[in-house]
Structures are given as structure tokens and as C-alpha cells.
Amino acid sequence: MxxxxxxxxxxxxxxxxxxxxxxxxxxxxxxxYIVPPASVPIYVEALRALARERARG
Incomplete structure (x- = not known):
């Protein structure tokens, strides 16, 4: 299981x-995976923007 x-x-x-x-x-x-295929580009860009902000501290 x-x-x-x-x-x-x-x-x-x-x-x-x-x-x-x-x-x-x-x-x-x-x-x-996670979001519909048509939404992937914006989802990915949002995640990368959040990662950049998080890396800055």
C-alpha cells in the first residue's frame, strides 16, 4: 500500500x-502533472520566481 x-x-x-x-x-x-498541460508555463514561471525570492533570503 x-x-x-x-x-x-x-x-x-x-x-x-x-x-x-x-x-x-x-x-x-x-x-x-500537478496542473493541466496548458497551465504548465505559467505555473513553472511562478515557481521559479518564488524560488528566486526565497534564495535572496
Whole structure:
């Protein structure tokens, strides 16, 4: 049986974790990973912007 982990608040992700999620979303775009395929570009850009802000401190 696969156990799902509880959802995390976006505030708990590090800049690197956000970049990793963005990369996976692009890679799995056609699978509907996280968001519908047509929404992936804006989702990825938002994650990367948040990662940049988080990296600045």
C-alpha cells in the first residue's frame, strides 16, 4: 500500500525544492502533472520566481 504524505505549505519548500518541482512539471507537462498541460508555463514561471525570492533570503 502506498502512503501519501500530507500536503506541505508552500512556505516550507526551499528554493531548490521549488526549482525541482518546476523542472518536473516541465518534464511531465503532457501527463497533467500537478496542473493541466496548458497551465504548465505559467505555473513553472511562478515557481521559479518564488524560488528566486526565497534564495535572496
Amino acid at each position: 502506498i502512503m501519501k504524505t500530507p500536503p506541505r505549505s508552500v512556505d516550507s519548500y526551499t528554493a531548490q525544492e521549488l526549482r525541482d518541482i518546476a523542472e518536473r512539471a516541465e518534464w511531465r507537462r503532457q501527463d497533467g
